[in-house]
Amino acid sequence: MEHYSNYGEFSDPRLVAIYNTVNPIDGYKKFYVDIASKLSASTIVDMGCGSGLLTCELAKAGHQLIGIDPSSAMLGLARKSPCGEQVQWIEGGVEKLEAFQADLAIMTGHVAQFFLDDAGWQAALSSIHKALRPGGHLVFESRNPDVELFADWPTETSHQKLQDPVAGPIEWWQELAVKDARVKYEIHYLFKRSGEELVSACELRFRTQEEICQSLSSSGFSVQCTFGDWDSSPVGAYSPEMIFVAKRR
Numbered sequence: 222m223e224h225y226s227n228y229g230e231f232s233d234p235r236l237v238a239i240y241n242t243v244n245p246i247d248g249y250k251k252f253y254v255d256i257a258s259k260l261s262a263s264t265i266v267d268m269g270c271g272s273g274l275l276t277c278e279l280a281k282a283g284h285q286l287i288g289i290d291p292s293s294a295m296l297g298l299a300r301k302s303p304c305g306e307q308v309q310w311i312e313g314g315v316e317k318l319e320a321f322q323a324d325l326a327i328m329t330g331h332v333a334q335f336f337l338d339d340a341g342w343q344a345a346l347s348s349i350h351k352a353l354r355p356g357g358h359l360v361f362e363s364r365n366p367d368v369e370l371f372a373d374w375p376t377e378t379s380h381q382k383l384q385d386p387v388a389g390p391i392e393w394w395q396e397l398a399v400k401d402a403r404v405k406y407e408i409h410y411l412f413k414r415s416g417e418e419l420v421s422a423c424e425l426r427f428r429t430q431e432e433i434c435q436s437l438s439s440s441g442f443s444v445q446c447t448f449g450d451w452d453s454s455p456v457g458a459y460s461p462e463m464i465f466v467a468k469r470r
């Protein structure tokens with residue numbers, strides 16, 4: 222289990238090519254576009270921007286965008302998108318933040334959960350703090366660890382069937398491997414035309430609301446509000462998300 226994860230969904234060109242079909246941003250697009258507007262953010266850093274779908278929506282809304290991601294394959298997809306030239310795309314991790322001063326930093330698509338150990342998470346928050354202007358905001362989400370894991374994801378017995386514009390019909394589903402504060406799981410992808418099945422082995426960290434609030438506070442942020450879902454409802458026992466709006470002190 223030491224080297225369990227390969228995160229093939231972000232690195233295998235065959236999986237990156239279907240990433241936008243499998244991972245639409247409809248659920249959270251409006252929330253982030255609205256909050257960026259409400260905060261009057263001029264410059265936004267999108268940490269872990271991936272294929273850049275949301276980065277582009279924010280650029281289209283008139284904000285100046287910097288998209289940072291360690292995956293060259295995902296950035297390749299982002300650069301080729303229709304707004305590719307409106308965004309500054311940077312390959313790398315949080316160390317790349319030191320070149321910037323932004324009004325808003327975001328981590329969407331549960332990027333925060335990819336920081337598996339506490340030292341890495343704390344270092345990421347410190348780097349984001351330095352990259353924000355005084356009074357700047359950090360907005361991100363993490364899944365609620367108290368609700369059933371991936372309750373709405375397809376399973377081995379109920380594949381999700383999709384039509385990719387290039388790859389054609391595909392099916393995907395997840396299989397849980399280890400359920401802990403660090404959750405290990407596999408995402409299976411079946412390409413119906415060729416019958417080829419690819420697997421992305423992933424690991425995510427599930428932190429509690431209290432742990433995240435504490436880490437934000439010790440990194441120089443004040444938590445302004447925490448929502449439980451994309452409709453901005455408060456966090457409750459059954460909320461799927463914990464969406465943090467934090468301000469740089």
Ligand SMILES: C[S@@+](CC[C@H](N)C(=O)[O-])C[C@H]1O[C@@H](n2cnc3c(N)ncnc32)[C@H](O)[C@@H]1O
Pocket residue numbers: 231244246268269270271272273274275289290291292295313314315328329330331332335336
């Ligand atoms: C689920 S995707 C989300 C992409 C995008 N933010 C979205 O909403 O569609 C997670 C992204 O986080 C990136 N990532 C993984 N570990 C990271 C890290 N330590 N620092 C920054 N980004 C990371 C991956 O390369 C991947 O593109």
